[in-house]
Amino acid sequence: MSPVRHRSRAELPSSPIEFAYPIAVPDGTVFGTVIVQEVPHTFALQVFQALRMTMAWAAGPEASGIEFDTMNLTEWELEVLQTKGVDEALWAPVAVIAGELTRPAMLEPERLSHACLAVMDWALGADAHGTALLFAEAAAVVWPSNARLAWICGKAHRERHDFARAETWLRRAKRVAVWTGDWEMQSLAINSLGNIRMWMGDLEAARELLLQAGRIAKARRLRERHAKVLHDLFLVCIYSGEWKEAERYAEQAFAAYGPDHPNITALTFDLALLATHQGQFARALEVLNQLRDQFTDDDRRLRVYAMIGRAAGAAGDAETFQSAWTESWALIDGNTVDHLRADAALELGLGAIGLGFRDHAIHALVIAKEAAEELGERDTLQNAESALGKLEYHEAAAVAARNRPAVRTRAAELAAKYILVVQAPTGGNAAN
Known part of the structure; x- marks a missing residue:
């Protein structure tokens, strides 16, 4: 770490306690x-x-x-x-x-x-x-004066979906990191701020913050940090529908990580996510099935199972859908992944629509709608409400999903390529 900066445009506040809880929460x-x-x-x-x-x-x-x-x-x-x-x-x-x-x-x-x-x-x-x-x-x-401690507080609030407090602490982490000359923490704090913006649906602000974090990491030759920023930029591009740009960032992240990095598994999963957005459900399902046993934490396991349910439903694979449905609800009902219950239920509901399983779809989409309202997830809420409104046309929706023309993109190809790296004896196998 470089010496403490005694002059800075972002000076350490004279009263650090201002960022703690007030007497009455x-x-x-x-x-x-x-x-x-x-x-x-x-x-x-x-x-x-x-x-x-x-x-x-x-x-x-x-x-x-x-x-x-x-x-x-x-x-x-x-x-x-x-x-x-x-x-x-x-x-x-x-x-x-x-x-x-x-x-x-x-x-x-x-x-x-x-x-x-x-x-x-x-x-x-x-x-x-x-x-x-x-x-x-x-x-x-x-x-x-320890920026990492402020970042820990921001991360803790983010995990509880208290984004306002999370941003307060993360901005403090950034300011203290500037004041102390901690470049890695500057990049990390800005990266975390960008991720909060992404989760809140403000994709343009997320992109600007992530690009800023990436510039710092690249200039300071922080390869690990730069790779993770590239990975997050890849996700922003998925959600904004910029698929070619997403694939470019995915390839850059893979090169920056290196084939033995544990995050290659997570990157491959996110490529499968992109493939589902592109309508390449059968190819995505092949990759997701290979990833099924790669994760041990409940968070990633639920994400994989729910996406398998979505892809299997759209691909017309009822047996795989039923298996993913059972495993997903076991995790959701276990209350260890409460923050994912809206997104996971939405994916399962969409998969059920693809197969014409009306009762399954209503059950999942109602839960997705209620959870999204509680968690303040506007995009998920809109998608769940839209899907519920279209349920009366579920047969047409199922045919449209199965017959959607394949988009000429590289997401499925890259996912299939990277899954080979994950499964190799020296490949990565841990979640990010």
């Missing part, structure tokens, strides 16, 4: 009460106190209104140390936080921040996602 609950709901009751108040005092220290006594009473803090530290029967992965970092805050004059911000991250790690493992988010933010405000 939007739903009206008291700040931090989710901890009491998620953490074992025997230790919940100690964890709540650790968060409260950490945020107060970062804000300062004038902003927080909290004075650091050494005697009371010493008693609190003793209570933490004497607590029994608590998972050590939670107890130990809270004990470190208590120890640091008890001696604020000697407090080491980096040590306090690392302890907050350790609590976050415990919370993620315990499915205490609200607690994890709070301690991620605590880590970031305690160590305000």
Whole structure:
């Protein structure tokens, strides 16, 4: 990393705490009460106190209104140390936080921040996602010059579909990265901002941000970062219907990754996605079936199964559709991929229309519509409503889907080529 920049057009804000939660969060609950709901009751108040005092220290006594009473803090530290029967992965970092805050004059911000991250790690493992988010933010405000911590907060909010807060933290990550001369983090933060714009349907803004991230990565010879930007530009082009440009970015991403990179599998999957957009369902289905067992995480597995359902329905393969339908709903009903239930249900509904399975189609499309409304996914909502409106013509739609003329593009050809690389002994096989 280059030396810290003392002059910058994007100076570090004088009050980093401004990016943390306010005292009252939007739903009206008291700040931090989710901890009491998620953490074992025997230790919940100690964890709540650790968060409260950490945020107060970062804000300062004038902003927080909290004075650091050494005697009371010493008693609190003793209570933490004497607590029994608590998972050590939670107890130990809270004990470190208590120890640091008890001696604020000697407090080491980096040590306090690392302890907050350790609590976050415990919370993620315990499915205490609200607690994890709070301690991620605590880590970031305690160590305000660390751009990566701000990026972690942005990513955490993005995964909860809170795009406004995600953008706030990601823009902060970018500003801090500029201030500290961290080029890789600059590119990563801008890349993440571009992805949020893409998910929100603002494809032009997404493209501009991704091109900016790519220029930084290329200029600084950050090959891994540049490859991932090219991959995301490929996706933007798919959604904007620029298929020739999408294929060009796919080939550039493949060259930048190299054949042994684990993201080649994800790139091949996205090429199959492009092939379905182009109406090449049979070719896409061949590739998707090869990818069926390549992913282990529920997110990617559901994406593959749902797309297989869509392609199989359009290709008239009822047996493969039924298999994909069963596997997809097992994942959706398992509630581990809640953020995908609208998109996945839409794909399955479209596949059912292709086969004339009216009951299947109505079931999936109604769920897709309701989930899209809840998640704020406007494009998915419109597509689900449109498909429901056309169900009375499902036979004509099925014939049109199966007989759609093949588009003369290279997506299916590239996907078939890359799947050979994925399946080779030295090929990549992990999700991005």
